[in-house]
Amino acid sequence: xxxxxxxxxxxxxxxxxxxxxxHHRGGRTDEHADGWGIAFYEGPGCRVYLDTKPAAxxxxxxxxxxxxxxxxxxxxxxxxATVGHVALENTHPFVRxxxxxxxxxxxxxxxxxxxxxxxxxxxxxVGRTDSEHAFCVLLERLxxxxxxxxxxxxxxxxxxxxxxxxxxxxxxxNFLLSDGRALFAHCATRLSYLVRKAPFAxxxxxxxxxxxxxxxxxxPEDKVAVIATQPLTDNESxxxxxxxxxxxxxxxxxxx
Amino acid sequence: xxxxxxxxxxxxxxxxxxxxxxHHRGGRTDEHADGWGIAFYEGPGCRVYLDTKPAAxxxxxxxxxxxxxxxxxxxxxxxxATVGHVALENTHPFVRxxxxxxxxxxxxxxxxxxxxxxxxxxxxxVGRTDSEHAFCVLLERLxxxxxxxxxxxxxxxxxxxxxxxxxxxxxxxNFLLSDGRALFAHCATRLSYLVRKAPFAxxxxxxxxxxxxxxxxxxPEDKVAVIATQPLTDNESxxxxxxxxxxxxxxxxxxx
Numbered sequence: 119x120x121x122x123x124x125x126x127x128x129x130x131x132x133x134x135x136x137x138x139x140x141h142h143r144g145g146r147t148d149e150h151a152d153g154w155g156i157a158f159y160e161g162p163g164c165r166v167y168l169d170t171k172p173a174a175x176x177x178x179x180x181x182x183x184x185x186x187x188x189x190x191x192x193x194x195x196x197x198x199a200t201v202g203h204v205a206l207e208n209t210h211p212f213v214r215x216x217x218x219x220x221x222x223x224x225x226x227x228x229x230x231x232x233x234x235x236x237x238x239x240x241x242x243x244v245g246r247t248d249s250e251h252a253f254c255v256l257l258e259r260l261x262x263x264x265x266x267x268x269x270x271x272x273x274x275x276x277x278x279x280x281x282x283x284x285x286x287x288x289x290x291x292n293f294l295l296s297d298g299r300a301l302f303a304h305c306a307t308r309l310s311y312l313v314r315k316a317p318f319a320x321x322x323x324x325x326x327x328x329x330x331x332x333x334x335x336x337x338p339e340d341k342v343a344v345i346a347t348q349p350l351t352d353n354e355s356x357x358x359x360x361x362x363x364x365x366x367x368x369x370x371x372x373x374x
Numbered sequence: 375x376x377x378x379x380x381x382x383x384x385x386x387x388x389x390x391x392x393x394x395x396x397h398h399r400g401g402r403t404d405e406h407a408d409g410w411g412i413a414f415y416e417g418p419g420c421r422v423y424l425d426t427k428p429a430a431x432x433x434x435x436x437x438x439x440x441x442x443x444x445x446x447x448x449x450x451x452x453x454x455a456t457v458g459h460v461a462l463e464n465t466h467p468f469v470r471x472x473x474x475x476x477x478x479x480x481x482x483x484x485x486x487x488x489x490x491x492x493x494x495x496x497x498x499x500v501g502r503t504d505s506e507h508a509f510c511v512l513l514e515r516l517x518x519x520x521x522x523x524x525x526x527x528x529x530x531x532x533x534x535x536x537x538x539x540x541x542x543x544x545x546x547x548n549f550l551l552s553d554g555r556a557l558f559a560h561c562a563t564r565l566s567y568l569v570r571k572a573p574f575a576x577x578x579x580x581x582x583x584x585x586x587x588x589x590x591x592x593x594p595e596d597k598v599a600v601i602a603t604q605p606l607t608d609n610e611s612x613x614x615x616x617x618x619x620x621x622x623x624x625x626x627x628x629x630x
Binding site for chain 1: 465
């Protein structure tokens with residue numbers, strides 16, 4: 119299984135602290151050493167940095183850890199190859215444009231049977247993972263449901279929840295999805311989150327002996343939601359999502 | 375106007391040398407300081423590193439210069455903003471998936487009127503540049519011409535040439551386009567190329583006093599085509615493309 123990390127905020131925030139802990143799981147504190155990737159939204163723009171090296175050794179990870187890219191939505195993924203070999207085209211997050219927005223998707227688990235679902239062609243996988251195929255199914259379904267274009271966050275949220283519940287029985291379908299406005303999180307087996315907001319305090323990483331006092335870096339209005347396969351800090355209160363739970367994070371606030 | 379750099383090879387090759395010279399044009403040896411980007415193909419996979427900082431100062435450029443990513447097709451772009459402000463969503467190269475392949479596109483010049491062309495919706499711009507709109511028009515036309523999917527390089531080449539000739543009168547349309555197999559280059563005003571092959575020799579950069587002896591790094595079968603707005607080296611023989619010329623590079627060899 120892979121490791122997921124997401125961030126959703128009401129003000130552009132860098133993910134250096136969380137990523138500093140997270141990237142160790144790619145080959146150092148965990149065995150997921152088959153490449154990794156991260157997507158950052160800045161307004162409607164999106165940058166995705168992928169690498170096939172283990173995150174713990176990747177020069178690109180060193181960059182991401184030290185270069186404070188301020189973003190309102192981030193999705194990161196460390197891969198343990200199950201379906202599809204170690205290759206760039208199999209590396210999450212995957213990106214597609216729909217309705218004039220970039221959509222990004224990362225998945226933890228396998229839903230192998232999804233590949234038997236025929237795709238109409240508007241979205242096609244480039245690599246060989248069941249994850250990318252599932253992403254294409256999801257987008258195709260959204261496109262078919264809203265043929266006139268972007269219906270706004272609420273209708274999208276409702277439809278993604280329906281599609282997630284439909285695909286979930288095919289296997290293990292923990293995923294993070296974003297269109298740059300919202301971060302959608304579906305828990306099949308393991309996903310936790312927290313919301314950092316005022317009064318901010320010091321957070322200490324699990325994967326490395328490193329702490330940051332967020333009260334020095336934030337304003338009282340800031341809200342930063344962090345979602346991860348396993349909690350990243352050992353002195354904060356993480357909420358464990360329940361199997362089948364689907365949450366939408368907007369401006370740092372989760373809603374069911 | 376912006377700066378373009380492309381590479382097409384018969385064996386995966388890193389672009390560190392060419393990029394070392396090229397990135398100085400983003401704010402040091404030239405004025406194009408409004409962000410930059412680079413796309414690398416590795417098999418069907420594609421990684422695109424974008425940054426809104428000037429290339430000459432960008433931490434991401436420092437990474438690309440020093441991390442030898444071996445690729446058979448590369449497209450890089452340094453932006454001088456003309457249409458659309460400095461923002462990630464306006465940064466080239468742009469990427470879209472079509473026919474299960476990633477297509478990448480970078481443009482030098484302006485073709486402002488292209489934005490009056492209505493798009494059917496299969497490909498839509500996320501940012502506000504005429505360049506991304508032109509890319510969407512180009513893909514939409516390819517998709518409409520070959521509705522059954524990928525027809526192979528030769529039919530695509532013929533159709534891209536037709537579309538390029540049709541859009542060129544709208545302004546200045548120097549562009550590089552790739553689907554990971556071929557690199558298509560259209561010259562409106564300024565584009566040069568060379569093919570490095572045996573016997574390899576030493577190449578010396580224009581933008582920095584730095585030379586590499588390629589005979590030490592290559593095998594006799596290697597063929598590496600480099601395409602750039604202006605020649606990157608001062609001791610090699612670059613071919614200047616003529617206005618309206620369209621070339622397709624496959625495995626390091628150009629054809630008209």
